[in-house]
Amino acid sequence: MWQRFRLIDLRVICHYSGSIIIICAFTMFIPFVTALLCQEWEPAARYLLSGGITFVVGALLRYCRIEPGRLNRRQALAVTGLSWMVLGFFASIPLYYSGHFLTYADALFDGVSGFTTTGASVIVDLDHLSYADNMFRFVMHLFGGLGLIAIALSIGLFGPQSSGTLFSSEGRSEHVLPNVVQTVQFIFRVVFLGIALSTVIVMVLCLFAGIEPLRAFLQGLWLSISGIVTGGFTPMSQSVMYYHSLPIEFVLMILMLMGSLSFALYAEVWKGRLRPFFHDIDNRSILLWLVIVTVIFTASMSAGTLMTDLPDLMRRGLFMVCSAFSTTGFQVVTSNQLTTVFTSGAFLVLALTMAIGGAAGSTAGGIKISRVAIIFKSIISTVKETLAPDSARVATSYNHLGKRTLTPDIVRDSTTVFVLYVLTYGFASLVTIAHGYDATQSIFESVAMASNGGIVTGIVAPGMPLSLELFYIILMWAGRLEFVTLLAIIVQLVVTVLPRRKRKVQA
Amino acid sequence: MSARGAASTAHQGEGAAKAKRPLAAALLVLALVWGVSAFSPFAWAQSPENASSSEASPSSQEAPPAGGKTDNDLDEQLLPDSSFIYDASIVDLYEADTYYDNQTVRVTGEAVGDNIRAGISGEYRWITLQATDSTFAEVSVFMTSEQAARIAELGNYGTRGDIVSVQGTFHLVCSEHDGLTDLHADSVTIIDEGYPIEHEFNVREFIPGIVMVAIGAILLFVFSRLRERLR
Numbered sequence: 001m002w003q004r005f006r007l008i009d010l011r012v013i014c015h016y017s018g019s020i021i022i023i024c025a026f027t028m029f030i031p032f033v034t035a036l037l038c039q040e041w042e043p044a045a046r047y048l049l050s051g052g053i054t055f056v057v058g059a060l061l062r063y064c065r066i067e068p069g070r071l072n073r074r075q076a077l078a079v080t081g082l083s084w085m086v087l088g089f090f091a092s093i094p095l096y097y098s099g100h101f102l103t104y105a106d107a108l109f110d111g112v113s114g115f116t117t118t119g120a121s122v123i124v125d126l127d128h129l130s131y132a133d134n135m136f137r138f139v140m141h142l143f144g145g146l147g148l149i150a151i152a153l154s155i156g157l158f159g160p161q162s163s164g165t166l167f168s169s170e171g172r173s174e175h176v177l178p179n180v181v182q183t184v185q186f187i188f189r190v191v192f193l194g195i196a197l198s199t200v201i202v203m204v205l206c207l208f209a210g211i212e213p214l215r216a217f218l219q220g221l222w223l224s225i226s227g228i229v230t231g232g233f234t235p236m237s238q239s240v241m242y243y244h245s246l247p248i249e250f251v252l253m254i255l256m257l258m259g260s261l262s263f264a265l266y267a268e269v270w271k272g273r274l275r276p277f278f279h280d281i282d283n284r285s286i287l288l289w290l291v292i293v294t295v296i297f298t299a300s301m302s303a304g305t306l307m308t309d310l311p312d313l314m315r316r317g318l319f320m321v322c323s324a325f326s327t328t329g330f331q332v333v334t335s336n337q338l339t340t341v342f343t344s345g346a347f348l349v350l351a352l353t354m355a356i357g358g359a360a361g362s363t364a365g366g367i368k369i370s371r372v373a374i375i376f377k378s379i380i381s382t383v384k385e386t387l388a389p390d391s392a393r394v395a396t397s398y399n400h401l402g403k404r405t406l407t408p409d410i411v412r413d414s415t416t417v418f419v420l421y422v423l424t425y426g427f428a429s430l431v432t433i434a435h436g437y438d439a440t441q442s443i444f445e446s447v448a449m450a451s452n453g454g455i456v457t458g459i460v461a462p463g464m465p466l467s468l469e470l471f472y473i474i475l476m477w478a479g480r481l482e483f484v485t486l487l488a489i490i491v492q493l494v495v496t497v498l499p500r501r502k503r504k505v506q507a
Numbered sequence: 508m509s510a511r512g513a514a515s516t517a518h519q520g521e522g523a524a525k526a527k528r529p530l531a532a533a534l535l536v537l538a539l540v541w542g543v544s545a546f547s548p549f550a551w552a553q554s555p556e557n558a559s560s561s562e563a564s565p566s567s568q569e570a571p572p573a574g575g576k577t578d579n580d581l582d583e584q585l586l587p588d589s590s591f592i593y594d595a596s597i598v599d600l601y602e603a604d605t606y607y608d609n610q611t612v613r614v615t616g617e618a619v620g621d622n623i624r625a626g627i628s629g630e631y632r633w634i635t636l637q638a639t640d641s642t643f644a645e646v647s648v649f650m651t652s653e654q655a656a657r658i659a660e661l662g663n664y665g666t667r668g669d670i671v672s673v674q675g676t677f678h679l680v681c682s683e684h685d686g687l688t689d690l691h692a693d694s695v696t697i698i699d700e701g702y703p704i705e706h707e708f709n710v711r712e713f714i715p716g717i718v719m720v721a722i723g724a725i726l727l728f729v730f731s732r733l734r735e736r737l738r
Contacts, residue, residue: 025723040664045712052719059726066730067737125643127619127635130664210624210632236620236635238645241687244623244633306605306679312686334688340604341680 003074005496011065013078018061020083020148024090025055027139031094035132038214043098043132050094057090074492081489083148085477088112091140098133100124102462105469112473114140115148116480117363119232119329119454122462122469126237131218137233138222144480145229145259145363146191147184154184186270187263191228198224198255205248223248227255229363232329232454239331246315249332253322260326260358261286264401281398282359285373286325293353294321300345307341317346320455324353327365329454338457344440351444354453355425365452365479367421370400371414378411420483424450428475432459435468449475597636600677600690601644608679614646614690615639615672615698619662622655634658636671636690648673649684650692660701670699 005013028051035044071079091111092104101107106122113120114137123129143151203220207213222235236242240249261283268276277283297317302308307316316333323330338347357366381396388394396406404410428446433439437459445459449472460472478486595612616636625631632655638644650673662668675692678684683691 022727039708041706041708041712045709045716048713048716049719050716052716052723055723056719056726059723059730062730063726066733124641125637127637127643127645128662128664208624209621211621215621237643238635238647241647242620242623242635244625244647244684244687307686309682309686312680312682315685316687333686334601336602337680337686337688341686 003492003495005074005078005492008065009075009078012068012071012075013082014061014064015068016071016075016079017083017086018058018064020079020152021054021058021061021086021090023143023148023152024087025051025058027091027143028054028094028136030139031132031136034135035130038131040130040132043094043130046094046097047132047136050090050097053093054090074488077485077488078492080149081481081485084115084144084480085112087115087148088473088477091115091136094136095133098129100126100129100133103466105466105473106462109469109473110137111140112476113454114231114233115144116452116476117141117145117229117231117365118449118452118476118479119226120448120456120460120472120476121233122460122464124462126235129235134218134222134235138225138231138235141229141231141233142225145225145231146188150184150187153181154188186267190263190266194228194255194258195221195224198227198251201251202248205245205251206243209243209245223252224255227252227328227330228259230256230259230326230328230358230365232323232327234330238334240319241332241334249315249319252330253319256322256326256328256330259328260362260364262359262361264361268401276399276401279399281373281400282361282370285369286359289356289369290321290325293325293349294318297321297346297349300343300349303345304341304343307337320350321353324350324453324455325356325358325364327354327357327451327453329448329456331455335456335458338444338455339441347440347444350455351447354451354455355421355447357451357453367418367451371418374398374406374410374414375418377406378415381406417482417484420487421450421479424475424478424483428471431471432468435465446475450479452476452479595677596640596644597638597646598640598642598644600646600688601638601642603677603679603688605679607677610677611675611693612677612690613672613674615670616646617662618658618660618668618671618701619645621661622658625649634661634671636673637662637668639670646677647687647689648675648692648695649689650675650695654692654695657695657697660703662701665704665706667701667704669697669701672696672698 028047032044032047032051035041035047088108088111091114092107095101095110096104096107100123101110102122102124109120109122112118119141199217199220201220202223203216206216206219211219219235222233223240225231226233234240234242240252243249262280265277265280265283268274294317298313301313301317307313319330319332322328323332333341338350342350355366356372357368358364360368360370377396377398381394384396385394397403398406425443425447428450429439429443432442432446437445441457441459444455444457447453448455449460459468595607595614597614597616600607600612600614614636616638618634619637620635623633625633630652632650632652634648634650634655636646636648658669658671660666660669672695673690673692674694675690677690679688680686681689681691
């Protein structure tokens with residue numbers, strides 16, 4: 001039987017959503033400070049006002065329940081699921097008034113894309129955007145990549161009682177250490193260390209390329225944030241191609257790969273245990289998958305007529321494969337090259353790579369390689385059972401933070417998410433085709449949205465049809481939550497809104 | 508078009524009266540000469556609009572190098588042929604198919620971003636050219652350091668970059684630059700100088716934000732007091 005939300009549930013949800021909105025207000029004070037430092041007065045005033053409005057709304061929502069008590073699972077799911085969309089809405093306020101968006105829906109699209117780390121953008125004239133606005137775009141990526149709930153937990157906004165339920169409802173989260181807060185803080189340490197190191201390297205490379213020091217530092221910082229959280233926003237509209245620098249591309253490739261590995265395995269390496277890292281089902285599958293994809297991609301491109309030289313394929317092709325696999329969305333080819341230079345085979349290989357995505361427990365999107373590996377293992381196990389004598393009992397195991405037995409529950413969970421993703425990719429492609437776009441481009445773009453991949457070929461652009469834009473916004477939201485949380489919220493809301501059926505009075 | 512029209516007229520005349528053949532041939536030659544002179548780069552370079560735009564640019568008034576020929580003079584070897592497309596827009600190149608590959612084109616746009624060193628030697632630079640229309644399409648331009656040095660202002664927040672006209676060869680997949688789509692500049696002309704866009708500090712613009720933050724802080728303070736009382 002479906003359970004309804006009661007008034008007390010809604011009050012608790014509003015209270016905790018208010019806490020998340022206050023975090024969003026805090027994210028706006030970072031660009032405010034940036035604007036003050038860079039003497040960008042109009043953006044400074046805009047972010048102060050937007051942050052203030054968000055702060056007031058967040059504070060008011062907390063009054064819905066003064067003493068909210070412990071969150072139950074249903075309430076936690078609702079808080080997690082709704083917060084991504086609500087924050088996208090608040091983020092769109094300063095973005096829209098920057099004057100770089102044709103419509104409000106465009107600003108909302110970028111807000112949701114930023115928080116969900118999709119990285120697709122419909123901004124216009126990006127190269128004239130203020131430092132403050134750019135800072136906000138990457139702060140959205142950072143907070144969204146780390147996980148809004150994870151951040152709230154780490155600063156104690158929810159209290160210790162609700163932490164486990166909330167943490168698991170956000171998706172992409174694995175317990176690394178016994179305590180959830182410790183786990184979150186460990187992930188933050190890894191991410192910030194990666195960002196700090198990469199910022200220095202990219203900044204030095206930018207300085208060498210002739211970029212002035214302040215711009216070099218900011219571009220280094222922003223690219224590093226975007227790379228490690230597998231976001232995809234870039235400060236320049238030509239994406240990574242703008243820098244014409246092989247070393248920068250190499251650093252970003254490493255960052256993207258770092259971001260698409262399970263953070264739980266970094267904890268093992270941190271403890272000095274290298275064996276689990278190399279024997280993990282995720283890492284082994286990733287290595288195999290990347291080799292397969294690269295070989296097919298290269299073979300397909302070689303069959304074409306334009307980009308067939310090995311240096312071109314090594315530099316452009318390998319980077320694009322890494323970007324697609326990690327669902328980052330950085331590009332070293334133009335959108336036009338994707339459709340005119342890339343063969344249809346290579347194009348679809350990139351889409352498939354985005355669709356699968358990186359490791360579970362990482363910042364990458366998509367189905368997740370471990371789920372596919374588990375389904376494969378399950379298929380092999382079924383074949384073994386079929387061939388084995390009746391008296392034999394086939395047990396299958398896999399390595400993920402120690403040896404684990406493949407249980408029907410694990411297979412069911414993986415299969416459910418896999419099927420939901422595949423159905424969504426298919427449905428989204430049909431919706432895009434219905435808007436009059438080319439079929440292969442529609443498949444590519446739909447996968448890029450639902451997997452939070454962010455590599456686009458021209459359908460996602462300023463002035464795109466409003467209905468498709470709103471559909472893609474929902475798609476990015478659903479993909480970030482891996483569907484289950486969102487479906488649970490939708491069912492709960494529908495059940496709550498629908499009137500109760502009158503019980504039949506027995507005669 | 509005019510030459511083609513004239514050729515068609517001459518062909519009809521040939522069928523009607525053979526006696527008029529020399530006249531038709533003369534007309535055809537005249538039409539061809541006119542067509543070439545009207546649409547050739549030479550004719551464009553001599554037009555008063557172009558002359559004024561060149562004069563307006565201080566960069567183009569630099570002392571000519573030895574031989575009395577500046578880099579911005581048109582290359583006379585670039586005669587109209589199958590590898591020459593004259594004025595193209597940046598959006599044309601942004602959406603180009605193989606038709607544009609290895610063609611000589613001239614585009615005009617705002618120089619934006621940074622003057623980026625190409626390779627280690629620093630002999631060449633990369634400049635990003637952005638369309639000045641509502642498409643904001645961009646193309647990477649590969650040019651010598653000398654050409655790049657003429658661009659004084661690069662567009663970013665608070666700066667409108669120099670409007671630059673570049674004539675060069677477009678590559679859809681540049682073999683020299685690992686498959687990049689780019690434009691190799693032959694000549695670079697500054698059409699219009701860039702300028703800073705001032706944003707003045709006005710304390711009044713900050714007042715609504717300060718008020719909202721203060722209200723938010725008060726609300727949170729009151730909330731914490733209420734919670735303490737309940738406990």
